[in-house]
Amino acid sequence: MELIGYTCSYIPVEILSAAGYRPYRLLHGDFGLMEKSDPWLRVDACPLVRSNLGFLLEHQQRFVAVVGSTGCDMSRRMLEIVDAITDIPTIIINMPRTDRLEIYYDEIDYLIKRLAELSGGRIDDEQINRQIRVWEGLRNFYRHYSEKRRENPSRLSTVSFHHLVANFHQGNTQPVSYSQLEVSNLPRVFLLGSPVGYESTFLLKIIEKYLRIIWDYNCGLSRFLNVKIKGKGVDGIKSAYYQQPPCILRRPNKKFYEFIKKKIVEYKPTGMVLSTLDYCDAYEFELIKIGNIFGLPTLNLRSDFSFQNRSQLETRINAFQEMINT
Amino acid sequence: MNNIPGKITMSEWSEIFNSLPEKIIERYCYYNNNEWGRYLQPPATFFVYGARELKRLKFDNSLAALRMWGFVFNESERLFRAKQSGKKVIATCGDLGTVPVIIMGFPDCIPFYPECIWWTPFFNESNVLLEPAHQLGAPEAACFSKAALGAFYKRAYFPKPDLIFASTGASCDDYSCVLQLIEGLGYEIEWLEIPYRRGFDYPERFVKYLTNEYERVYKKMKNLTNFDKPEQLAETIKKINRLRLRVEEIKALVYNADISPLPALELMVIEFGNLYGYADIDEWLDIVDMIYETVKQRVAAHQGVLSPDAVPVAWITPSADPYLLNLIEDYGMRVVETEYVINQALVKIEEAIEPFTALAKSFMKASLIGSTRERIARIQKAVAAGRIKGIIITNMLGASHCAMETGLIGYYLRDVPSITIDVPAPSGITEQIKNRLMAFAETLRQGYYE
Numbered sequence: 001m002e003l004i005g006y007t008c009s010y011i012p013v014e015i016l017s018a019a020g021y022r023p024y025r026l027l028h029g030d031f032g033l034m035e036k037s038d039p040w041l042r043v044d045a046c047p048l049v050r051s052n053l054g055f056l057l058e059h060q061q062r063f064v065a066v067v068g069s070t071g072c073d074m075s076r077r078m079l080e081i082v083d084a085i086t087d088i089p090t091i092i093i094n095m096p097r098t099d100r101l102e103i104y105y106d107e108i109d110y111l112i113k114r115l116a117e118l119s120g121g122r123i124d125d126e127q128i129n130r131q132i133r134v135w136e137g138l139r140n141f142y143r144h145y146s147e148k149r150r151e152n153p154s155r156l157s158t159v160s161f162h163h164l165v166a167n168f169h170q171g172n173t174q175p176v177s178y179s180q181l182e183v184s185n186l187p188r189v190f191l192l193g194s195p196v197g198y199e200s201t202f203l204l205k206i207i208e209k210y211l212r213i214i215w216d217y218n219c220g221l222s223r224f225l226n227v228k229i230k231g232k233g234v235d236g237i238k239s240a241y242y243q244q245p246p247c248i249l250r251r252p253n254k255k256f257y258e259f260i261k262k263k264i265v266e267y268k269p270t271g272m273v274l275s276t277l278d279y280c281d282a283y284e285f286e287l288i289k290i291g292n293i294f295g296l297p298t299l300n301l302r303s304d305f306s307f308q309n310r311s312q313l314e315t316r317i318n319a320f321q322e323m324i325n326t
Numbered sequence: 327m328n329n330i331p332g333k334i335t336m337s338e339w340s341e342i343f344n345s346l347p348e349k350i351i352e353r354y355c356y357y358n359n360n361e362w363g364r365y366l367q368p369p370a371t372f373f374v375y376g377a378r379e380l381k382r383l384k385f386d387n388s389l390a391a392l393r394m395w396g397f398v399f400n401e402s403e404r405l406f407r408a409k410q411s412g413k414k415v416i417a418t419c420g421d422l423g424t425v426p427v428i429i430m431g432f433p434d435c436i437p438f439y440p441e442c443i444w445w446t447p448f449f450n451e452s453n454v455l456l457e458p459a460h461q462l463g464a465p466e467a468a469c470f471s472k473a474a475l476g477a478f479y480k481r482a483y484f485p486k487p488d489l490i491f492a493s494t495g496a497s498c499d500d501y502s503c504v505l506q507l508i509e510g511l512g513y514e515i516e517w518l519e520i521p522y523r524r525g526f527d528y529p530e531r532f533v534k535y536l537t538n539e540y541e542r543v544y545k546k547m548k549n550l551t552n553f554d555k556p557e558q559l560a561e562t563i564k565k566i567n568r569l570r571l572r573v574e575e576i577k578a579l580v581y582n583a584d585i586s587p588l589p590a591l592e593l594m595v596i597e598f599g600n601l602y603g604y605a606d607i608d609e610w611l612d613i614v615d616m617i618y619e620t621v622k623q624r625v626a627a628h629q630g631v632l633s634p635d636a637v638p639v640a641w642i643t644p645s646a647d648p649y650l651l652n653l654i655e656d657y658g659m660r661v662v663e664t665e666y667v668i669n670q671a672l673v674k675i676e677e678a679i680e681p682f683t684a685l686a687k688s689f690m691k692a693s694l695i696g697s698t699r700e701r702i703a704r705i706q707k708a709v710a711a712g713r714i715k716g717i718i719i720t721n722m723l724g725a726s727h728c729a730m731e732t733g734l735i736g737y738y739l740r741d742v743p744s745i746t747i748d749v750p751a752p753s754g755i756t757e758q759i760k761n762r763l764m765a766f767a768e769t770l771r772q773g774y775y776e
Contacts, residue, residue, distance in 0.1 A: 040737075042721075044467060045729040070522045073499040077730035080697045084734060097494040097502065098519045103535055110529075251494045251502065251517045252509055279467060279724050285503035288463040289510060 003171065005056065005066035005088075007075045009223055009247065010095045012108070012237045013171070014131040018123045019115035021064055022171035026052040027220045029197020029277075029305040033058065040081050046074045047277050047304045048195055053078055056088065063088050065118055067111065069095035071247060072282060089118065097251045105238050112234065125233040132236060134173055136229050141175045142168060146222050150214050150267060157182045158191065158213035159204045162221060166198055169220065184212040187324045190267070192260065192290065193275040193283050193301075196220035203303060206314050207273055210321035215267050217245075217260065218275070249282050257293060264294055271297040271324045273317075278304045297324055331629045333384035333589055333655070336369040339392065343368035354393055356404050356606045357411070365400040366392065372399040377449040379753075383652055386592045386631060390616040397604060397613055398595055401438070402483055404605050408436045409485035414550060417484075418602070419474070420493035420501055421520065423671025424689045426602040428543050431562040432551050437602045440474040440508075441501060443483055447473050448647040451753045455480070463507050467724030469500035470646040470749070478508045489550060490515045491543055496522035496695045499726040516546055520689075523696035536686035544682070559681040565607065566600075567674050572614050573600055574672065579621045581662040581713075585630030587621045590661035591651040594644060597664065600671040636660035637715050637770040640705045642735060643667060643728065645720040646749050653760060654718060657767040661718075663708045665701060667693040667727075694727060698734040709742050716770045717744035743769060 004021035006013070016023040033054030034047060041050050056063065066088055068079040079090040091114045093107040116123050142165055148156035160178055167176045191213045196204070197220060207213060216222050229240040245259040274290055276283040283290075291298045299320040301313060334342075346366075355363035373380040377399065385391060409415050413434040418425040419441060426437035447455050447470070455476030462479060464472035477483040492515045494502045509515045518539045521532045548554045573596055580588050596617060603610035624630060632655055640663035645651060654661070670692035676684040693701050708714045717739050721728035736744050745766040747759060 040733040042729045042732055044724050049730075070496045073497075073726040074730050076496070076522065077698075077727065080699070081730070081734060083697075084699070084737065092522060092524060094496065094521050094524075096519050098517045100519050100535070103519065103521065106531060249499070249502070251492075251506060252515070253506055279465075279726075279729065281465075281468070281499040281503045281726055284465045285463050285468075285507060289507075 002064040003062050005063050006068070007052070007066070007078070008069040008071040008095060009219055009227075009244070010069055010071060010104070010241055011067050011093070011111075012241050014128060014135050014229075014237055015108070015112055015115065015123065015234075016067065017131045017135065017171075017173075018127040019119045020121065021119070024063075024171050025169040025220075026055065026066070027169055027195055027197050028052050028055040028199065029195075030054070030199040031304075031306045034305065040085065044279050046279050048197060048280075049074045049078045051197065051305060053081060056082055056086065060086050060088055065089040065091060067091045067093070069093050070097075071095040072249060074279075091115075097249060101242055104242050108234065108238050108241075128233055128237065132229050132232070138168055138173065138175060139225055139227065142222075143225050145178065146215075146225055149212075152188070154184050154188065154212045154214050155181055157184065157208050158216065158221065159201060159208055162196065162201060162204055165221065165224070168224060169198075184208075186210060186212040187270045187321055188212050188214045188268075189271040189273050189324075190214070190260075190264070190269045190296075191216035191218060191221070191273050191275060193218060193273075194277040194280040196275070197305060199305065200303075202307065202310070203275065203301070203313070206310070207301075207317055209314070210317050211271070211273065211324075213273070214269060215263060217263075247282070248286060253286075257289075261294065264296065269296065271299065271320065273299050273301060273320075275301045275303065278302060331587065331624050331631050332387050333631050334387045335384055336373060336380045339368045339385060339387075340370045342387070343392070350389070354396070354609075356397065356400065356609050357407070358608070362407065365396045365404075367396045367400075368392070369395055369399075372449075375399075376452070378451040379449050379649060382649055383591070384589070386589050388617075388620045390613070390620040391588075391592050394592065394595060394613050394617060397606075397609065401604050405436065405438060405484045408605065414488040415485050416547075417487035417490040419491065419505055420497055421518070421670070421689065421692075422668050423601045424685050425491050425493070425518070425540070425543055427562055427566050427675070427685055428540060428559060429547060430566075430603075430607055431555075431558040432547050432553050435547065435551065436605050438484060438605045439601055440477060440484065441471040441504075442598065442601070443477045444470040444473045444646050445648060446477075446483070447752045448649070453752060455483075456751070459504075462511070464504060465724060469498065469504075469722045469725035471501045472504050475504050475507050478511055478513060487513075489546060491518055491546075492516070493518045493520050495520035498694060500724070516542070518543070520692075520695055523690055523692075523700070525696070526700065528690060533683060533686045533690060536689055537682045540682045540685050556681070560677070563675045563677060563681055563684060565611070567677065569603065569607070569611050569614060570600055570672060570674060572611070572618055573597060576614070576618050576621055579618075579625050583625045583630060585628060585634045586632040586636060586660045587624035587630045588617070589631050589651070589655060590641070591648050592617075593661065594648075594651060594664070594666065597666055597668065597672070598644075601668065632660050633658065635771075637767060638662040638713060639716040639718055639770070640664065640708060640714045641666070642702065642705065642717060642719045643721060645747075646722065647752070647755060649755055650720065650747065650749065650763075653755070653763055654767070657764050658771060659716070659718075659767050663705050663714055665693065665705055669693040669701070698731045699738055701731075702735055702738055706738060709739055714742060716742055716766065718766075719744060719746045721746060721748050723748050
């Protein structure tokens with residue numbers, strides 16, 4: 001099945017799938033891929049965007065289109081480069097930063113229209129409802145695993161969870177099970193921050209050598225589980241995707257903080273790891289606030305997907321663990 | 327006054343200023359107030375106030391330019407005066423040129439752009455605004471518009487605004503994030519949504535989205551002022567169009583003259599005046615008219631401020647450090663086309679249609695809400711016509727659109743050489759940057775690329 005790339009949590013996989021394509025979330029975090037985009041992007045571009053562009057350039061023939069949104073400026077602009085230098089068609093939808101439901105709803109209608117043109121078919125409610133069942137079923141399946149992370153003691157590592165949910169993000173509609181118990185009594189922490197790339201296992205491994213991530217709000221990990229489609233048809237999708245807990249780039253971003261606070265009360269973590277990518281405006285500007293507002297010990301990690309600071313990262317995470325234990 | 331056009335230093339301006347008759351100094355005042363509104367002062371006055379870079383800059387030697395600089399540097403004082411005298415001071419952020427048109431339709435309401443304070447750290451050769459911004463959360467590698475955060479925090483650069491409108495959406499992320507931090511300081515912000523254009527054949531509903539936002543601005547202003555005359559907006563649009571037309575006339579004269587009749591730095595200040603008239607639109611209009619007359623006379627007399635063989639270049643993305651605009655002229659280049667991310671403030675607003683719709687349609691021509699290709703189309707045309715021999719792109723490390731657009735700009739404008747300069751922090755222009763610019767000018771002059 002041909003792949004359709006997408007870049008944002010507000011782009012409904014059900015609709016991409018209903019058009020007959022396999023939705024592939026662009027979440028690459030590989031230094032080698034980044035180099036391939038160097039002729040087009042400056043070094044101060046987001047490493048995820050650089051890596052995703054490199055991946056698209058390397059695998060052009062596999063993609064029937066790429067769908068992006070205005071959710072993040074660099075991601076949106078990446079699509080223009082794709083448009084300029086490849087034959088991959090691109091579709092960009094407006095993802096309002098403020099509470100403008102009508103804009104999002106109109107844009108989803110536009111997306112459906114464009115996808116129908118692209119696939120040469122119709123996308124009707126029956127197809128949509130079928131896809132809702134498939135993808136909502138998958139979300140339920142992975143919610144079950146996410147809950148294992150939360151149990152006390154935690155029974156699933158986020159390293160393993162990351163592997164599992166990569167299937168969802170890469171459009172695999174066959175549930176992939178995992179039965180191994182990974183009980184941990186390490187300090188229980190939240191992970192927040194920039195997207196976690198497919199190739200970011202090394203970072204999660206270092207973190208979980210000293211800490212256990214019991215919940216996250218990262219693209220690439222469990223953020224997609226916050227979409228809960230209750231209604232039917234396109235309206236059900238629009239409502240569920242729009243109502244999901246907000247991205248930090250929403251304006252104002254008060255609701256984002258309220259949501260995280262609620263989760264802290266619910267999960268009672270002992271600390272928070274904030275992982276940001278270089279030049280990720282979304283989180284870099286909020287680091288100080290996040291460090292102050294939640295009343296939790298917070299560790300800020302910064303990455304460009306390279307392994308160069310691996311030892312330094314490990315030392316800092318280890319020190320953070322010692323601090324929490326103390 | 328010397329009638330031979332040229333560029334002079336701050337000290338030279340002081341000497342000339344001393345010979346100016348008092349009646350000329352008295353003639354110019356903001357808010358039409360001769361008691362406390364005088365602003366004609368030599369650059370040295372503002373140097374004493376802290377604008378230390380002025381000692382390095384060279385200025386146009388016309389009275390019109392002196393008037394312009396005095397007025398522009400006086401803005402901070404003007405905003406405080408406005409507040410003291412009972413006017414409403416309204417911060418309009420992020421859209422660069424459209425919301426102020428609505429604000430100006432209300433009596434005694436003064437719009438201003440906090441982000442335009444990004445020049446201040448460079449004029450002042452100081453990190454006094456950038457440092458607090460960093461301490462409040464803005465990364466070091468981010469757009470210099472973060473100076474606005476420092477200014478809101480320090481409360482010494484403009485009075486507390488009566489209202490703050492901030493645009494977000496398909497704009498650069500940096501400033502949207504800066505504004506979020508400003509809100510975190512306790513300022514109440516009215517957020518406005520900017521749609522992504524998706525080509526010039528965009529759906530009509532995008533105009534409607536914007537119209538709704540502008541109507542919201544109007545309602546907020548109505549509630550603030552108890553003034554409700556929507557027809558006034560049509561009058562303001564006419565005034566703004568007069569300004570925009572005049573600025574286009576100046577640009578055309580400067581760009582097409584055999585000898586450049588006005589330096590690039592002054593011309594940049596004039597272009598940015600379109601955003602909000604530096605907080606006194608009527609006075610600014612008068613200044614721009616005066617500059618126009620000066621430029622026209624110079625062109626007619628075949629006189630200018632640069633060498634006749636200066637190499638024509640285009641400038642893309644404004645430089646936060648004004649010194650760069652001086653430097654390229656010192657090295658034998660002249661700016662004959664610009665893309666300063668403010669296209670929305672340069673275009674004519676339709677007068678024959680409903681005013682909010684007219685504003686929305688004008689904003690749909692904005693620089694940053696569409697593709698890079700659309701943004702630099704005008705420059706592409708100028709390159710194709712052979713009017714431009716090189717491209718200067720100034721960037722800010724970490725600014726979202728700079729990181730993504732530079733490669734594409736080079737690609738679309740590959741028929742001419744280009745140079746990209748990352749504008750360094752205040753006082754940061756090194757010999758290396760100067761050498762690069764010199765070498766670029768040399769390459770263009772010798773026409774190797776041809």
